[in-house]
Amino acid sequence: MKEMIKLSSIKKNYGDVKIIKDLNFTVYEGEFLTMLGPSGCGKTTTLRMIAGFEEPTSGEILLDEKPVGDLPPYKRKINTVFQNYALFPHLTVAQNIAFGLKMAKVPKPKRSLQVEKMLKLVQLEGYGNRKLDQLSGGQKQRIAIARALINHPQVLLLDEPLSALDLKLRKQMQLELKRLQRKLGITFVYVTHDQEEALMMSDRIAVMNKGHLEQIADPRTLYEKPKTCFVANFIGESNIFYGKVSEITKAGAKVTIENGYLSIQSKKPVSESQIVNIVIRPEKVKLSETEVAGFHIPATVAEHYYAGNMNKTVLRLPNGMALKMNTPGEQVLLPIGTSVFVYWELSDAILVETASDDVYNVVDNPDFSTVNQQS
Incomplete structure (x- = not known):
């Protein structure tokens, strides 16, 4: 199985405060891996280091078996979906989705074709000319995902993307995200503090606590064979x-x-x-x-x-x-x-x-x- 992301001896300090303490794990190609833990455990910091928005204090991050420590975020074949969507309010749905292609100077006719494919993929055909204020929260989240996927990244990072949605819509989007991931075969790294969400969506879950990895395993193993009291209490x-x-x-x-x-x-x-x-x-x-x-x-x-x-x-x-x-x-x-x-x-x-x-x-x-x- 090909290693898509590998974290080796990653540490992250802010001054004297140790946020990440010697983190080691691997994410495989085509895998849906969730980083799960309470607020402040270091999961978002880890995600930001993978994306290139933060630098490790020490250790090495590999993407597709190559070191990426010297690469800025825009040179890593990684896209990120944020909790607040980060969409451009003055642009239409189609313009938001096509933004990455435009920056890459992809010709307009080709951009339009790619946007239509993405709208179909996220089940929003016919929404291209709408403004963002005409969309629901769930529709905006789908647009953010479509925009992140249109450049065909090797890895999609998702930082609690469903936390702002109501419970019913959140559960619908959980199924939708898993469907998209299976259809596309892209490696997903997902951050959440919701253990039910993690159990439902993930191939494997990395449970984090106070900056270190408690256990990483498939959902059934975590639930039925927790290694520590923290995992037993946090999962179910x-x-x-x-x-x-x-x-x-x-x-x-x-x-x-x-x-x-x-x-x-x-x-x-x-x-x-x-x-x-x-x-x-x-x-x-x-x-x-x-x-x-x-x-x-x-x-x-x-x-x-x-x-x-x-x-x-x-x-x-x-x-x-x-x-x-x-x-x-x-x-x-x-x-x-x-x-x-x-x-x-x-x-x-x-x-x-x-x-x-x-x-x-x-x-x-x-x-x-x-x-x-x-x-």
Whole structure:
């Protein structure tokens, strides 16, 4: 698989502030890769360095296997779609789309043909003579994308391009962007803080946190096998237990937690007395009136919330921790206040890494006094 973009040991500082800390990843030809993370994690700065609008403090960026550190933005076969569209209000739709071709001195008849092809591609045929104030937000976004694509870039960078749209239009444009990317086969690098958007659109997702890469993988792997607690919390909903392996069994391992104990079955090797983080997705949580072998997690049904196709239930554990549980919308719910026991299939437990010294210090205390204070 051909490498279209490669970031090697990229660092970016503004004075003494470290924005990007030794970033390394590769984007392959024809791939839709999303950089996902909270505000301030460095994803837009990374995008701007790829485009050439910012220079790395150190490290190297390759485009189509060639270094581009000395190339200005206009000499990189990269176009960018911005959050605010950056269209020219005094030009018509056709003139906006053709702007790049005009700057490249492409003859007017050829420009007109290319513009018509782009309008058809973004499903806006017949809109060429309209002014921008006659367009909706979604139509303006399509024009911005058409303008970026008309020069046939090797890479299209998109910096939260849908954030200004309402929810319904945003979801329509997500499908539209993915359709365009598949049809054209162009490498897309997309920036967003919306994890649902990233899961829906991407071939792979690079999850960023405080200037470093937490994990890069396809959406299913990120959701089902997060490597860190940050990824588990940021991609979907999670219940996270901190505990110590108290016994190795034939089925897996028994883990002592503040609220009792639980069992896991993990492909990652564990040893007795090891500190572990256990992630359980809300849809994997099960309830029983009596204890299930390998589990002792008593709880009380605290709240129910209706969310259309599912019910969201909050279970309160003895120490006050809130445990999230999702069930199909048609499923009968237990009355609030019902005492239950929590369990799950052993293979549904996800063992993740921890970098928290607090967890290591606290777990040495047998009462686990400050762990699991989630709510």
